[in-house]
Amino acid sequence: MPPEPPRNAPYMIAAYLVTAIILLAYAWSLWRRSRAE
Amino acid sequence: MTGTGSAVITPEAARAVIRRGLAISAVALLGVAAVYVLALGFTPTEARQGLAQKIFYLHVPAAWGAMLAFSLVGIVSALYLWLHDPRLDLFAESSAEVGLAFSAVMLTTGPIWAKPIWGTWWTWDARLTLTLFLFFLFVGYRALRAAVGDRAERARYSAVVGIMGLLLVPFVHVSVYLFRTLHPQPVVLKPSAPSLPWEMLRTLLVSTAAFTLLYVGFVTTRYGIGLLAETKGGDDAA
Numbered sequence: 001m002p003p004e005p006p007r008n009a010p011y012m013i014a015a016y017l018v019t020a021i022i023l024l025a026y027a028w029s030l031w032r033r034s035r036a037e
Numbered sequence: 038m039t040g041t042g043s044a045v046i047t048p049e050a051a052r053a054v055i056r057r058g059l060a061i062s063a064v065a066l067l068g069v070a071a072v073y074v075l076a077l078g079f080t081p082t083e084a085r086q087g088l089a090q091k092i093f094y095l096h097v098p099a100a101w102g103a104m105l106a107f108s109l110v111g112i113v114s115a116l117y118l119w120l121h122d123p124r125l126d127l128f129a130e131s132s133a134e135v136g137l138a139f140s141a142v143m144l145t146t147g148p149i150w151a152k153p154i155w156g157t158w159w160t161w162d163a164r165l166t167l168t169l170f171l172f173f174l175f176v177g178y179r180a181l182r183a184a185v186g187d188r189a190e191r192a193r194y195s196a197v198v199g200i201m202g203l204l205l206v207p208f209v210h211v212s213v214y215l216f217r218t219l220h221p222q223p224v225v226l227k228p229s230a231p232s233l234p235w236e237m238l239r240t241l242l243v244s245t246a247a248f249t250l251l252y253v254g255f256v257t258t259r260y261g262i263g264l265l266a267e268t269k270g271g272d273d274a275a
Contacts, residue, residue: 002084003084005082005083005084005085005086005087005088006085006086006087006089006153007087008086008087008088008089008153009087011088011089011092011149011150011152011153012088012089012091012092014149015092015095015096015145015146015149015150016073016077016091016092018142018145018146018149019095019099019142019145019146020073022138022141022142022145023066023069023142023251024066026135026138026255027062027066027255030058030059030062030255030258030259030262031059033262034055034059034258034262034265
């Protein structure tokens, strides 16, 4: 029987959240600057 | 209406560039959302690393986007020093900013993956140190642009820094071969065939395509914002 994979889901969730926050924040910043000009 | 190089840009033309950029960015963000579904729901979990391995599907494409952005800054900067076209300078500025955003993803997801796999958030090995140095170099690039008032001088000085960044990119890529390093070696961009099961390679390729499209969308939008600022008499959209 193969060994169980390590339990490290919180790290994956954190990375996916951080990526979404950075990309959406930058997209939001571009959108706001395009409105301000 | 203003002149940028040989072309004359109207505010409406600049706004059209922005609209195009925002539309591409929106499509690309939907593509990244699809990558989340694909990676979390339809890609097998790696046996030894567990779910943390799935960070790879964001970290690697973000690194690709950052290296693409910084490489293009260097290439376009060299062209600027040759042709003196302000549009090239504006593109370099836009690409550097987007490269920093992608670097932020790369430099945060990397340590989040490293902690459960290596047992430490960070190690000062060649790949990580060179990548961080490249990030700081482009932070300096942005600071330099903000500090120099004269437009031609700013473009010339920052072009030199941009070319230095380009020279660093190949060292970042081959650092895992040149030095003893904890960082995994390339699994796709290497002389032999990709060493990934098809389901994982598929997710990585889809994610790389989505991040590349996102780069195009972000840079187009940022370039349009710069163009619009020029039509209004300013030259700094930041």
